[in-house]
Amino acid sequence: DAKTTQPTSMDCAEGRAANLPCNHSTISGNEYVYWYRQIHSQGPQYIIHGLKNNETNEMASLIITEDRKSSTLILPHATLRDTAVYYCIVPNAGNNRKLIWGLGTSLAVNP
Amino acid sequence: GAVVSQHPSWVICKSGTSVKIECRSLDFQATTMFWYRQFPKQSLMLMATSNEGSKATYEQGVEKDKFLINHASLTLSTLTVTSAHPEDSSFYICSAGRGAPGSPLHFGNGTRLTVT
Numbered sequence: 732d733a734k735t736t737q738p739t740s741m742d743c744a745e746g747r748a749a750n751l752p753c754n755h756s757t758i759s760g761n762e763y764v765y766w767y768r769q770i771h772s773q774g775p776q777y778i779i780h781g782l783k784n785n786e787t788n789e790m791a792s793l794i795i796t797e798d799r800k801s802s803t804l805i806l807p808h809a810t811l812r813d814t815a816v817y818y819c820i821v822p823n824a825g826n827n828r829k830l831i832w833g834l835g836t837s838l839a840v841n842p
Numbered sequence: 843g844a845v846v847s848q849h850p851s852w853v854i855c856k857s858g859t860s861v862k863i864e865c866r867s868l869d870f871q872a873t874t875m876f877w878y879r880q881f882p883k884q885s886l887m888l889m890a891t892s893n894e895g896s897k898a899t900y901e902q903g904v905e906k907d908k909f910l911i912n913h914a915s916l917t918l919s920t921l922t923v924t925s926a927h928p929e930d931s932s933f934y935i936c937s938a939g940r941g942a943p944g945s946p947l948h949f950g951n952g953t954r955l956t957v958t
Contacts, residue, residue, distance in 0.1 A: 774949035832885040
């Protein structure tokens, strides 16, 4: 079973920030949080990952709470091309290559 | 960023034939690659872990004789669906990552297999 819980779906207006939450209350101290997205009929695309500190790259920002039990992926200016299913994944530290995929959050960016 | 290439992007084959799917890491070496399967409206399911120079590790319920995996080099893994049947029709996806601790996996663009 996936170690994360995410809302099933979200909507966002084009040009606004999209904030996608994820709960991972059973995360261990040395386990990373990874975010991927999958656009219809394509392979998953890596977005960002983090351990303790907040992270930012050209695609998104990742905000991790101090207790690390939840995180938020922020797309600062959503576009129509950001419509996708977003997955928050916390693999086991013992095998951080084995990704268990939940159902993710289906984000619809509306014009 | 790291690039993983998968080929073909789609294939249609007749029932009983075999199909080979290739997964290449283009700008890094990968001692381990992963193969997933995804049915419509479902999430990705890990099928097996491909290990360079040794046997693949299959997840429970995945038939190793039906889904043959070969990882003969540090940049190439292949998945062969043998004696394909219509129920094998699915979206097959591979992934690989650099060896640094915590580094993310990167995914191919998937192969849509349709068995008629």
